[in-house]
Amino acid sequence: MVSLFEFREGLSVSLRALRANKMRSVLTMIGIAFGIWAVTMMATAIEGVGRAFEKSTSAFGSKVVYIQKFAWASGEEEWWKSRNRRNMKVEYADYILHHATLIDAVAPAVATFKDASFGSRTMIAAFITGTTHYYQEASGTTIAEGRFFSQEESDGGRPVCAIGANVAETLFPNIDPIDQVIKVGGFPYRVLAVFEKQGGMFGAFTSDNRIYIPIRSFMNQFGTRRDVTLNVRVAQSADIEDAKEELRGIMRKVRQLNVGQEDDFRINEQELLNRLFRSITAVIASIGFFITGLALFVGGIGIMNIMYVSVSERTKEIGIRKAIGARRRTILFQFLAESAIICMIGGLIGLLFAFPSSLLLNQVLPTAMPLSVVFVALIVSALVGIVSGFLPAYKAAKMDPVEALRYE
Amino acid sequence: MNNNSVVISLQQIKKIYDMGGVEEVQALRGVSLEIQKNEYVAIMGPSGSGKSTLMNIIGCLDTPTSGLYEFNTVNVSEMNDNQLARVRNKEIGFVFQTFNLLARSDALHNVELPLIYAGVPSVDRKRMAREALEHVGLGDRIHHKPNELSGGQRQRVAVARALVNRPSILLADEPTGNLDSKTGDEIMILFEELHRQGNTIILVTHEEYIAEHAYRIIRIRDGMVESDTPVERRAKVLAAVS
Numbered sequence: 001m002v003s004l005f006e007f008r009e010g011l012s013v014s015l016r017a018l019r020a021n022k023m024r025s026v027l028t029m030i031g032i033a034f035g036i037w038a039v040t041m042m043a044t045a046i047e048g049v050g051r052a053f054e055k056s057t058s059a060f061g062s063k064v065v066y067i068q069k070f071a072w073a074s075g076e077e078e079w080w081k082s083r084n085r086r087n088m089k090v091e092y093a094d095y096i097l098h099h100a101t102l103i104d105a106v107a108p109a110v111a112t113f114k115d116a117s118f119g120s121r122t123m124i125a126a127f128i129t130g131t132t133h134y135y136q137e138a139s140g141t142t143i144a145e146g147r148f149f150s151q152e153e154s155d156g157g158r159p160v161c162a163i164g165a166n167v168a169e170t171l172f173p174n175i176d177p178i179d180q181v182i183k184v185g186g187f188p189y190r191v192l193a194v195f196e197k198q199g200g201m202f203g204a205f206t207s208d209n210r211i212y213i214p215i216r217s218f219m220n221q222f223g224t225r226r227d228v229t230l231n232v233r234v235a236q237s238a239d240i241e242d243a244k245e246e247l248r249g250i251m252r253k254v255r256q257l258n259v260g261q262e263d264d265f266r267i268n269e270q271e272l273l274n275r276l277f278r279s280i281t282a283v284i285a286s287i288g289f290f291i292t293g294l295a296l297f298v299g300g301i302g303i304m305n306i307m308y309v310s311v312s313e314r315t316k317e318i319g320i321r322k323a324i325g326a327r328r329r330t331i332l333f334q335f336l337a338e339s340a341i342i343c344m345i346g347g348l349i350g351l352l353f354a355f356p357s358s359l360l361l362n363q364v365l366p367t368a369m370p371l372s373v374v375f376v377a378l379i380v381s382a383l384v385g386i387v388s389g390f391l392p393a394y395k396a397a398k399m400d401p402v403e404a405l406r407y408e
Numbered sequence: 409m410n411n412n413s414v415v416i417s418l419q420q421i422k423k424i425y426d427m428g429g430v431e432e433v434q435a436l437r438g439v440s441l442e443i444q445k446n447e448y449v450a451i452m453g454p455s456g457s458g459k460s461t462l463m464n465i466i467g468c469l470d471t472p473t474s475g476l477y478e479f480n481t482v483n484v485s486e487m488n489d490n491q492l493a494r495v496r497n498k499e500i501g502f503v504f505q506t507f508n509l510l511a512r513s514d515a516l517h518n519v520e521l522p523l524i525y526a527g528v529p530s531v532d533r534k535r536m537a538r539e540a541l542e543h544v545g546l547g548d549r550i551h552h553k554p555n556e557l558s559g560g561q562r563q564r565v566a567v568a569r570a571l572v573n574r575p576s577i578l579l580a581d582e583p584t585g586n587l588d589s590k591t592g593d594e595i596m597i598l599f600e601e602l603h604r605q606g607n608t609i610i611l612v613t614h615e616e617y618i619a620e621h622a623y624r625i626i627r628i629r630d631g632m633v634e635s636d637t638p639v640e641r642r643a644k645v646l647a648a649v650s
């Protein structure tokens with residue numbers, strides 16, 4: 001190994017060399033800084049997309065499954081098939097609740113887009129969901145203020161609603177929404193509750209842009225010929241697979257399917273989305289890291305180039321050091337330290353720029369540069385330095401002392 | 409002197425530079441010699457006769473094409489890089505004609521360098537380097553860079569660096585070649601003193617008056633030893649007086 005003294009000498013030599021060639025070092029660092037910046041931003045963005053997704057899907061809750069005509073993740077063929085299937089019906093909800101043993105709540109839900117307004121303020125194409133009082137239980141949403149509609153209100157088709165955070169912000173920038181009457185698709189609805197903001201980029205999945213009204217009011221005002229989603233909450237999350245099997249049996253009975261017929265419904269769950277999402281982000285991430293990695297690679301080539309220059313410029317010095325007792329590994333270390341330091345400073349500069357950029361990115365994605373990225377970036381830049389500095393350093397280390405000394 | 413005190417033993421050392429194709433340069437064509445502990449040897453010969461080549465081999469900086477070189481009875485060709493580095497670092501002090509100091513480092517750091525590679529702790533290192541510089545009369549120049557020193561002072565820094573690890577042998581390839589005769593003499597007085605302290609000294613020079621400081625003169629011609637003779641006492645006395 002290199003002794004502590006050699007180590008310190010190696011570092012101080014490298015630092016002196018960098019100071020002696022400021023311009024050159026800075027230019028080389030820019031390459032690395034840019035590479036590290038790009039890779040860091042990529043990592044931060046991917047992290048952000050992941051977080052956005054998690055936030056959005058936390059609305060689903062891991063105990064909730066969704067019985068629908070469509071599968072969430074399906075091929076084109078299946079999609080065409082499912083288009084022709086019979087619609088789901090609201091009445092299934094009661095039947096399931098009475099026949100399934102492993103579940104504790106079922107809420108049917110229908111949806112459409114309608115403009116919502118309060119006074120002069122309008123929210124274009126709000127996501128209107130008609131459901132029952134069970135919805136609160138059967139979904140993972142949290143109410144920030146007020147209460148969800150009751151069974152009486154639900155069964156009676158009362159003109160009441162619960163609104164998402166974005167809806168509240170849009171329609172009620174200044175006043176408390178509770179007990180105000182808004183217009184949904186032209187019909188008056190009294191606001192009972194405001195949901196907690198979920199955030200995330202997959203707005204359609206969250207409660208943020210939604211207005212929930214009793215399903216009966218929905219049917220009366222916006223039509224009955226709609227496909228229904230049955231939100232079913234499984235009592236114990238450990239039973240989820242058994243519960244799905246049970247629900248499948250019940251649904252086959254409800255849909256009056258014969259033994260040979262295939263299911264004309266799907267039991268969807270969050271896990272499906274997660275899987276789909278993971279496979280998509282894995283592809284995006286690998287392409288992204290490949291492209292940004294190229295930037296780093298080009299930076300590394302720059303380092304290698306400059307290190308070759310540095311080594312040949314200092315051939316004489318290498319000869320002197322060898323003549324008075326420097327070992328090969330001492331010289332190797334000295335030059336590796338130099339390229340690693342250039343790269344790490346470059347990496348730090350890259351991070352310095354990455355931080356404000358990540359704040360900018362935070363405008364679109366719920367992201368923060370994770371601390372681990374800082375460490376990884378520094379380690380990666382040191383590695384780039386060591387890898388790209390290795391050949392030049394090795395060339396220096398194996399120089400013949402006499403020839404090196406003769407170099408002018 | 410008995411056989412145990414032979415520090416350098418060369419047998420049929422040849423150095424051939426292959427210039428590609430049929431051309432080759434025979435820098436050394438079979439040099440055999442022995443040097444004992446505490447000898448003071450001058451190597452002389454015309455330009456291109458192979459003196460530097462020989463010194464580099466003795467100093468373990470270069471390897472012969474053929475022949476046996478034993479340093480302190482160890483076969484040098486069997487040493488690995490670490491062992492060679494150790495010998496260069498601890499056993500041999502090399503003074504070059506062109507000084508070969510690190511231009512960007514001050515005198516103190518230049519002299520410290522062999523100690524760094526020897527693993528001497530910082531405090532001792534600074535003290536030893538300072539003492540070595542004081543010893544060559546540069547106690548007041550320790551923070552000067554090479555380009556802030558005169559030629560003679562640079563050569564003395566190089567001597568201090570060569571001696572700081574207390575090597576058993578001092579090799580000097582034309583140490584006064586770039587100096588005027590007065591500063592050359594200063595270096596020679598220093599060598600004289602080192603020799604009295606028990607160091608083994610091998611010195612390459614073109615100047616007869618420099619060579620006469622030594623106790624033995626080896627003359628090289630065309631890569632071979634031409635003569636190997638002791639120096640007459642009379643010259644020694646003269647040198648001591650000057």
Ligand SMILES: Nc1ncnc2c1ncn2[C@@H]1O[C@H](COP(=O)(O)OP(=O)(O)OP(=O)(O)O)[C@@H](O)[C@H]1O
Binds near residue numbers: 433434435453459460
């Ligand atoms: N790297 C080399 N490649 C080819 N030939 C070389 C090399 N080094 C030395 N020589 C040749 O070897 C011979 C001896 O060179 P060396 O440097 O030992 O001479 P020298 O006696 O020290 O001369 P000077 O007194 O001029 O310093 C010369 O003919 C020289 O041209």
Ligand SMILES: [Mg+2]
Binds near residue numbers: 459460461581
């Ligand atoms: Mg020479």
